[in-house]
Amino acid sequence: MAVIDAPVAARTSREVNRQARTAWGLTTPALALMFLILLVPVVVAGVLSFTNYSLGNSSFDWVGFKNYDRLLSRSTYEKMFIATFTYVVVVVPVSVALGLGAALLVNSLGRIGDVYKTIYFLPVMATLLAMAIVWEFMLHPTIGVINQTLELSCGTFLEAIRFFGNGCADGFPLWLGDRDYAIWVLCFIGVWQGFGFNMVLYLAGLTGVHRELYHAAEMDGVKSAWERFRLVTWPALGPTTVFVVTISCIRAFQVFDTVEAFWPQGGGPNKSTYVMMFAIFEKGVQQNLIGIGSAITMLFLVFVMFLTLIQRWLVERKVHY
């Protein structure tokens, strides 16, 4: 037997070798690009964040943790963190909640609901920069349609409300130019753009909820719609929620287009909308302060990776809360 098997074994091992060689041949381009485009830049940013390098300079000095020190001590960067986290903390829950709400309503309406689905998805498809410019027009303090509409309230009962009363007396807010409103307007547009995406993900999640679960709940005496949602729908949507929250967080962290369109210089009134992506762009690219830009990049990567790892951990534990 062994005599007959030997050549077969040799042939299979040759076969295995050949397959391994082809496999490496097929993966090499992807591997090379992964290293060059994704991993090398992370290392480069890590190294440069300890230097005072500028493009065009032939040499640079090692400055240790000075760049990180600055990030944590200067008030500009404090504003950067406040703006970024305010944006994330507002946009993520609101767009997830609206996405879920819209999905539940659309789903309960059957085929007619599809019209709303189409409409709510439009902002996801549209070029955000173009839509930001439209919003800017609409929010224009004098000729913008929003303040023109608000002015219609003047002279009516609405003036009794403080917001309208003050607006009619002293003019309605400047919106994008007003440091008290700027970040909230930015958040609003973030929600406007993103909740349709969450809705669609939830709609996909809802198709996976088994009908029997509702029947079973009814058998057990669950009558009200709220109880049905709390006991059946919400737990079944657990994995979808984990995913929707993570992807919303990552997208919210990366907000840039609207900030650059509204405030090309300096990140808004009193730096109230100076988000991290804009800071990387302004410091690193425009002002050529690559050390500090790289330090922000590294912090940014830490946040994003941390979020994704939490998500993977939750998914692996198959959390149904």
Next chain:
Amino acid sequence: MTRDIWKHLILVIGAIIVLAPFYMMLSYSFKSPGEIDRGTGGFFGRQEMMVDERCVQLRDPNRDEIAAAAPQYPGKSDREIRDAIMEEAAVACAMRPVVFNYTKAFIEAPLLRYLLNGVIVTVSIFVIQVLVALPAAYALAKLKFWGREAVFGLVLFCLLIPVHAIALPLYIILAKVGLTNTYAALVVPWTISVFGIFLMRQFFMTVPDDLIDAARMDGMTEFAIVWRVMLPTAVPALLAFAIFSIVAHWNDYFWPRIVVTGSRDLFTPPLGLREFKGDADGSFFGPMMATATIIVTPLIVAFLVAQRRFIEGITLTGMK
């Protein structure tokens, strides 16, 4: 039934807020500057003839032109001749606001060039992504080789790195190599789609081994199997991935903003619109909105036509 009415009411209010900017964009792109300033004219504007000031200025005759035109206006002073010519110019330059806005959009900036650049960039990104990702995904899904787990682990790790986040070091590297302000700079960072590899691998896992064995029996090389057997089976997944990729890169503003600084020749549509905004005075709101409409329209129309596929494509990221 009454419950449904409440649902519709809530959803309609939502729809109005979502659609408002689209409505305003279209409406502004139809209106004359005056109507935009005053906020009058309804959706389409009144479409009264308006005079294009810049066009009239261009026809303002100089001395030689007045002298040349003199025989046509016998017995008139130079001043009267100029007035007559300007009057003719005003007539010739009169047009409907909607025509004015949309022609200006194409004339004031090389919008066609921008659109072409957008197509070139998005299409090359997608093609290269597929050329790189498909073989790797096939190897990871169907070939046994030493180190496969490590490669797949690397893919999973790289999924953690958003390309936008490492834009600064990428920009520095490209600047060092001297590639900024080229098509290559716009395309290169996106050539590797780790997500694409992951997605195609998951898809190939579901393809039966018999299909591949049969192809091997027929004497096909592994390379041929990737393109002649696996590619055709992967068409639905590839279509979804194409939509995902094209929507992301047609709309991308951050990366082009970083690597294209000088020449308008390389501007993608969002960059072109941004520049338009930079030097626009009040009277150019109309043409700018026309530009915005032109840039947004292709994807919106495609979406409305093939809605299901688009939603599938965009929500691909939802696959685990």
